[in-house]
Amino acid sequence: MTTSGSAPQAGPNTAEALLTVQGLKTWFHTDDGILKAVDGVDFSVPACSTLGLIGESGCGKSVTARSILGIVPRPGRIEAGTITFQSQEQGSVELTAMDPTGREIRSIRGREITMIFQEPMSSLSPVHSIGNQLSETILLHMSVDRREAMERSHELLDRVGIPDPGQRLQEFPHHLSGGMRQRVMIAMALSCRPSLLIADEPTTALDVTVQAQILELIRELQAEHQMAVLFITHDLGVIAETCDHVAVMYLGRIVEAGPVREIFHNPRHPYTIRLMESIPRLGEERSRLNAIAGTVPIPLDPPAICSFLDRCPDQMEGVCDQAMPALVQLHPHHSVRCFLHSQEVEGP
């Protein structure tokens, strides 16, 4: 396994990254036109680090995650791009080239790369006991027998902080609280010791005190398992709390990426700057918030101009409405997609 000690990058490609996404386009062919949910996304996740993917509802975070796992729902399709993953068993592999239902991807999905969702019930079966579901996952991916799988399930529940694991193994998901279900999901996701965990809004539905427990748990387990995490959320607080690097998404593209301190203390893209200003912060007195005007448009057949244009207070006439800016590295570790910072135009 590659354990990178050097400063990892959230921007475009790094040779040693565990996961590298380049030029990813995932579109939905709907009756109303082509919905470009993900429209040219680049980022990389170094081994053992945490990349936060942040953005507002509908900007393409979940579709990006699903593209990585090869589980894009119809009528969606990966149109372009590469997703390179350093598999422990198969070496460097290109995930988009694999048959989404084939054996190759299935030996990676659910094993080397696993995912937890906002609503755990969507991936837990209501009719099977927790113990059955956990041990089935283990049996599917590891060479152990039924008894060993059950023992490992017991250990896992204990590790994710579920009291009385022996009893819980026999219970069904609906017997558990939201926080407990999320713990079970995490146990399941970690059962095969993945090298990459994709966490899609794992704490959004939870109370703040329970959220703090789950974030702490993910952090501990990450260190213990030497695992990388792609953390998807719309909560700037959660990002600041958990991530080493941040990629800010807007309407299907990354508009800014860099180390977490750089993004929070020195944001450069007009959208990131306004986003930081629009949130109320504890202990801070302000009579009004600086809201961003307008709403996120739906990316149906979008024109090739800056997608933040109609909400951007810094827009330049004759420039921003003419082309799509490229994602450009300002510093080795900080990239921005905006004509204020570079004239470079995105290629076709």
Place this chain on the structure above:
Amino acid sequence: MTDERAPTPAPLLQIESLHKYFPVQKGLLRRVVGQVRAVDGVDLELASGETLGLVGESGSGKTTLGRCVVRAQQPTSGAIRLDIEGRDPIDLAVASQSELRTYRQHMSMIFQDPFLSLDPRWTVLDIVSEPLRKLQIVKAGEAEDRVRALIEVVGLEAQHLHRYPHAFSGGQRQRIGIARALATNPKLIVADEPVSALDVSIQAQILNTLKDLQQEFSLTYLFIAHDLSVVEHISDRVAVMYCGRVVESGPTRRLFHQPLHPYTEALLSAVPQPDPDRRSDRIILPGEVANPANPPAGCHFHPRCSYARDICRSEDPPYVNWEEDHGAACHFSTEIELQGV
């Protein structure tokens, strides 16, 4: 308790010893086997024109309290006195439907998603004018004019009037919900998680709108939310609920800076801060949210409280006002040093 501070006007709303229990039923015969004490003895006051923020974990009784206030739900016991200038005070908790009728126009509610409970075949005009029609406040012909005006007040355009809910974004829908809540020109608005489902950039727009409207129409808000930064931003005073009770309340600044209840301290500490340099040693509460159908004995918070001592396991701490308007229900409020923000 009677109010002896003579010069201050009577509060707009005075909630006393409010209880709302739900039966827990089991089996085919739906036998009642217990009670969910959703609201379990709450005292609160709202002065005219102020915003009281109500926070607390899921299931702590916030929505139930809000619904009792607008009498969408009949309380089990207690008093809810509404004192509107120029009208006789009324106890909403015991008022009959016909008595309530003439008071309904003074109160309304904003929901997390106002369209979940509405017919998707209704237009914006139908939705916003419904309270007017139901309470027969304006004549049929005038309703549309009023709705047109309201729609503009909340920042939408009159051309939206004949559209259906599905054609709107989350933020726009919330604006329609606010317009509906304003329709009858109310004094008191219970806002139940009005920005929780919205994106951060839209959340800021709606919070600003709510503040502007409060100024313009001297509205009083009971603002329910689980996001403490939002509550701090919008509220003059805050009440923290835990397991059906108010465990602390006080002026926003004071409560956030110097909490008097260990649960408030933990809640404040758990909020993820949007500042990577402040990844601090947070207090991670053990255990789960208390179950109001089977609350722990003594102080309901004791199984999760790091300050708990023997007395906490057996004796329920009374709510005590320590400084004029800032109080808590904890045996050791004055002894322990709690950390605020």
